Amino acid sequence: METQRVVEFPHRSMDQRPRKRPRLTWDLMPNVPPAPPKVPFSDAFFVCCKFALVQNILPTVYCAQEFGAVPSYACSSIYYKGIPRNGSPPWRLDDKDGHYVFAIGENLTPRYRILSKMGEGTFGQVLECLDNERKEIVAIKVVRSIQKYREAAMIEIDVLQKLARHDVCGTRCVQIRNWFDYRNHICIVFEKLGPSLYDFLRKNSYRSFPIDLVREFGRQLLESVAFMHDLRLIHTDLKPENILLVSSEYIKVPDYKFLSRSAKDGPYFKNLPKSSAIKLIDFGSTTFEHQDHTYVVSTRHYRAPEVILGLGWNYPCDMWSIGCILVELCSGEALFQTHENLEHLAMMERVLGPLPPNMIMRADRRTEKYFRRGTRLDWPEGATSRESMRAVWKLPRLPNLIMQHVDRSAGDLIDLLQGLLRYEPAERLKAREALGHPFFTRDLRRFGYL
Structure with a gap:
């Protein structure tokens, strides 16, 4: 190769x-x-140049403002x-x-x-x-x-x-x-660290990472979040932009998905990090468990349903974000590419199935406008445009989405994601539980490491 x-x-x-x-x-x-x-401009400029010559420095003027003023x-x-x-x-x-x-x-x-x-x-x-x-x-x-x-x-x-x-x-x-x-x-x-995982994807034309690399990123991410949760800290803003590679070095390898194209198009390559080591950054939104929690947290694409519904949030909101991140690393694109709550909830139902009625019944009064007749999402009736409706309809169910991009380990990954993306926060996998999932342990057992 x-x-x-x-x-x-x-x-x-x-x-x-x-x-x-x-x-x-x-x-x-x-x-x-x-x-x-006040000094006339010509005199001021002369003084400035004389000072520059004495100090052996050259002034550079970047705007047409009068220096003496x-x-x-x-x-x-x-x-x-x-x-x-x-x-x-x-x-x-x-x-x-x-x-x-x-x-x-x-x-x-x-x-x-x-x-x-x-x-x-x-x-x-x-x-x-x-x-x-x-x-x-x-x-x-x-x-x-x-x-x-x-x-x-x-x-x-x-x-x-x-x-x-x-x-x-x-x-x-x-x-x-x-x-x-x-x-x-x-x-x-x-x-100083390397680029974020998002920057790497973007510079790589949003080509997904190999599943073994996703597994290694996921393991390190869960270990970091488990470490924070043990310290009673909730990150609240997990996303690929806030996960940095330790090294900037990368290698170019043939991209086999494009090898079937005609030779006249030239060779197709994609970049892979030379090292899989990553670190979490950006703790400006991190919250101690005992602190007052704001109404809304997390960047939109990685925001958990309990945050949108105003049900309050805690450690599980980080786990939902990790599930969204793993899907993005496998597919190259954000799972929920939206900028409004109703469309976001419709995308969740399209990918994961209907929202639990008991969550809807407990939702904050401000979210009532997103539902019809009590517990049915106001969709597609409440859609703002046909483009919004198409954005939701084109999404496949989670298992189909993963199988489009993953060959090996697809079954284990789907099962892990279904545990991380459970609607009910109390039912969602915890960080240390997720680390013991077969997606991370099966290959290790196969080679006798556990």
Whole structure:
């Protein structure tokens, strides 16, 4: 089999949520100095160039704003190439959304030098940086300077520190290295990992993973979630974007599904990770069992039925998300691709069968509009469009869906998924129960490992 080894699979991924804690002040905004005297633009530009020549740096202007009209400590239009390596960049205003404005090569405190932007999310940005003290590459999550995101970041730090104390080997969840408050942005320093499973699928044209790789991903994911549940923590936002490969290396292998095509189309390859090791990230929405639970949690595609119906949620909502993730890794596409509750519930019934009447009877009053005559889903009568109806009708039953994509182990996988995707949260498999399922143990028994 022809293989090709490749390094660096580009990476993106992220998300968030709230609570207060005294902050460490790294580089707070200085007191506003008196307004500088107005200087004609030509004179200001001459002074700027003279300063640049003396300091041996070259100013680059990225907007047509008059330099003399903006105080230098808050000028977001001037970026300097060649800032002294152990100094701080000039103070700039955040952008309109509260994101930190930076330039590649600058410092984030004297310790960290910015190498590249790895990704961006609703919470802020993730920057690849060089840690000048430890001489290693790290990923720094720079949170937006908006209070609710700052509070969510402090919750995430609490969770990360708790996980780090108990995860001695650091094999289950991303490891926090450090954190600080820089210019009103909470910055969390992490070990640098590879791409998310979602990014890998996307860059791989949404071609599914082999079943043996899905089994290994599933085992590690369940071990990580079981570890969190033992600590009385509920992740609440499990999805492929929040599962990162430890390594960016991958290999190219022939994709046998396409070998039947004519030779004129050229060879068909797909990428496979060189290592199957993964880690969980993004604990900004993680909740302690004893904390108040918000009404809605989880990203839409991975949201459990009890959350949609307003029945309250707990550990089982994570298990439902894992079931959806395993289907996506096998098929290459999200199981429930929807953006509205009624359509989502109709998709569930199409794939898994009708919702239990007792769940519907206990549902929150806000969900009554989704049902007719008490316990029948208002579908297709309540559909918003014919496209919505087609999106539901094209979905197969769960066993048929899995058998379209899986040859070996299909029966075991279907049985596991039916345990993870049970409507009633109390009947759903727990993480440690799922780890003992034949989907994970049958091959081990066959070779005498158990």
